[in-house]
Amino acid sequence: MTTTTELDARTPGLNLGSDVLYLSKQNVLDLAISRAEIIGYTRDALVEHGHQRYEMPAKIGVHPYPEVFFHAMPAYVPGKNAVGCKWIECYPNNPAKFGLPQTTGLMVINDVESGVPVAIMDSTWVTAMRTPAVTVLAAAKLHPGAETFGMFGCGVQGKEHVRYAAEALPDLKTVYVYDNREAAADALIAELQGQVPFTLVKGESIEAVVKSSEVLSSATVILKEPLAAVKDKWVSAGQTILPCDLNTFWDPKTTKRADKYIVDSIEEHELFANMGYFPGGLPTIVAEIGEVIADVKLGRENSDQLIVNSNIGMAVCDVVVGRAIYDRAIAQRIGTTLAL
Structure with a gap:
């Protein structure tokens, strides 16, 4: 039986059951976890998910206003010694109304052996990092060798998608970016062109970006009624579409006619459909992306297939990344110890 002394030896400077480590966003940044490392942690989480080695109930939430949601996202990944919960909210009007991000939140990481909370951290950085990690892992698996990529949305997520x-x-060779705020696209290109090995091009229109790109992703807003900003007639055979915004940005006709509709979590997509986010009905799902990355199920089978992979965020990725953050913070003695 593990004793308290042995448990404390694993977490120097933290008395389990009495203390909790608080990590601000700056604390997490100070750990200097690279994007390559985040991709590795995220791949590990997706493989565990693909092999069904996890526990993760679908998101539960509350909705103070019609356009917003708060979600509780718990998960346990035994193979990564990771258990915890993210509490995240999405307020699409925050940037214009208050000058605040549309997505904010906190994450709690627990000790698997004793159950006690060991860390509380800002979850916006984790969300900003693991979301594009899933997109690019999916893109690499579903569309290897892609030379063109189109990104809709040039905010925090858009920038990180380009970096990832x-x-x-x-x-x-070329990444096309588009935002309905032209200045946001200009700012993304000005900031990142010297940091990436491909050419960044501001899309002339949504249609032009779609018709120029083999792989496409969108990180805009999440709404119940589809905007259908991308018209189905613009989408061609052989493209790979990777929305991070549910059924919002794309014409529902496209997801319905895709040769393969893949999601990160079937259970969570069914939950969102029941909440009204797929008013025309959820397309037929053929696989979860973790299954494809883990080689449990096939992804692309020929170059003419139109594939849509909807990834709305899974707690298994959050807690695996969160656990890695916590472990490094303990090792580097970063963070603030608070009394429970």
């Missing part, structure tokens, strides 16, 4: 594409998609 540079880490995981070595054949990219």
